[in-house]
Amino acid sequence: MVDLRKHSKVMSAAEAIKRFVHDGDLMTLGGLTITRNPMGLCHEVIRQGRKNLHVVAHSQGQALDMLIGAGSGSIVEIAYGGTARFSPGGGPCFKRAIEK
Known part of the structure; x- marks a missing residue:
């Protein structure tokens, strides 16, 4: 019989980020x-102080804006750079980064 507790992949967000997300990762x-x-x-990535992440996303949203604002994302690739009527042109951190 297999003890499933030894093989579980379930973990907290804090443990997952600690184990699998490192500075400079994509x-x-x-x-x-x-x-x-x-x-x-994304909050956990920021809380753990991850930096220089290459972030790929379909579109600009709150999570990406948060990562940019915290200085966690250094390279961003997106297909659509707005959030429609809610925030034309993207979030505030996204806008500041583009304007620099």
Whole structure:
């Protein structure tokens, strides 16, 4: 019989970020503009002080804006750079980074 407790992949966000996200890594974000953004995981990335991440996302949303504002993302690749009527042109941190 196999002891499933030894093989479980379930872990907290804090443990997952600590084990799998390191400075300089490429990281992808799900979600579309203002929906289904991985806010909790991005908050944990910031809390643990990860830096110089290469972030790839479909569109600019709150999670990406948060990573940019915290200085965690140094390279960003997106297909759509707005959040439609909610924030034309993207979030405030995204806008500041583009204007620099």
